[in-house]
């Protein structure tokens with residue numbers, strides 16, 4: 252946290268936390284369930300066409316309040332990237348101050364200043380390699396600039412998550428999150444607080460990355476401080492956007508859109524958002540039991556009720572036919588988000604496709620694992636075995652190479 256000596260960098264990785272998930276049941280594919288299915292509002296090829304099967308059950312496509320709000324952010328990010336591309340092309344200049352003060356102070360202290368920035372990125376890479384091995388491997392194909400930038404974003408996200416999910420989580424207050432947000436604003440202004448911040452500060456000076464998704468992720472952490480129930484999928488959707496959809500919006504400007512892509516910028520952002528939502532929904536479904544033991548239910552209560560289930564059923568954790576039916580609907584919804592995301596991958600810059608596709612496939616396989624566990628996500632943790640993980644890598648590599 253800003254101004255605090257407490258290390259926000261964790262020594263451990265808890266298998267934590269904010270895993271949560273929605274569902275719907277037999278009348279499932281209601282129109283509102285999928286932001287990514289909505290057509291784009293502006294020109295350009297769409298990745299987000301309603302699929303025939305869904306259109307049949309969801310003739311009236313209506314966005315919910317959360318989807319509307321999030322879509323506004325998507326449009327703003329897309330506009331920024333378009334503008335950023337133009338500006339970089341015209342001026343060839345960075346948009347924001349580089350973390351000058353930090354580097355100069357370090358030089359005054361007899362440290363290597365700008366040289367330290369290289370070390371800062373290296374440390375980000377090490378953290379990534381430790382916490383997200385497959386993803387780290389995937390970044391090796393990217394250009395050094397992009398790779399370092401994605402690492403810096405990863406580390407900021409991981410640290411933010413650890414605030415509410417890590418060993419010091421019990422001491423985190425709204426004020427601490429306010430300080431973390433102030434520190435974020437400072438680093439965007441070129442005034443980083445520590446070396447991990449310095450790496451991100453440098454990244455945002457080089458790529459058209461907007462502060463909004465970062466702030467929104469902190470907002471998600473705020474929610475986790477007080478909210479442990481989600482009445483509807485709309486509420487859950489917003490939460491998933493905050494804690495995971497934001498990652499897609501943060502990383503697309505760094506990973507880049509393929510120069511030959513005909514897709515509209517906002518449709519690529521929509522796909523990125525869908526991947527974050529899909530990952531978070533999957534995370535939630537995997538961790539239902541773990542969350543329940545912490546008194547949390549990240550499932551839409553209205554959909555639970557429609558399935559004839561109560562909160563007590565979750566806390567009791569008995570796999571019944573009602574639960575299986577409910578879970579099938581939830582898994583189906585998560586898969587739809589993955590499908591929407593997958594369509595966007597081909598439009599990313601070629602070097603960025605592999606890590607995204609590999610991570611998408613790996614995470615999606617957790618849903619298969621839940622099914623293989625006969626929907627017992629109360630006491631059995633769904634995971635993807637090493638062999639499957641290893642197989643996904645070359646397959647994703649081959650697919651990523653095919654291009655847009």
Ligand SMILES: CC(C)=CCC/C(C)=C/CC/C(C)=C/CC/C(C)=C/[C@@H]1[C@@H](COP(=O)(O)OP(=O)(O)O)[C@]1(C)CC/C=C(\C)CC/C=C(\C)CCC=C(C)C
Nearest residue numbers: 266267268405408409412495498499523526527530531595
């Ligand atoms: C290439 C690539 C995959 C880049 C993303 C790298 C990156 C910056 C990741 C940050 C992830 C992070 C630490 C988020 C903080 C909140 C959080 C922990 C969310 C959960 C992740 C799963 O982590 P884990 O299983 O460790 O969860 P626990 O904390 O243990 O519970 C999430 C479920 C969300 C992660 C979301 C993404 C990785 C979104 C990815 C979207 C893109 C990279 C956009 C791709 C673009 C297109 C066009 C498809």
Ligand SMILES: [Mn+2]
Nearest residue numbers: 267268412416
């Ligand atoms: Mn976590």
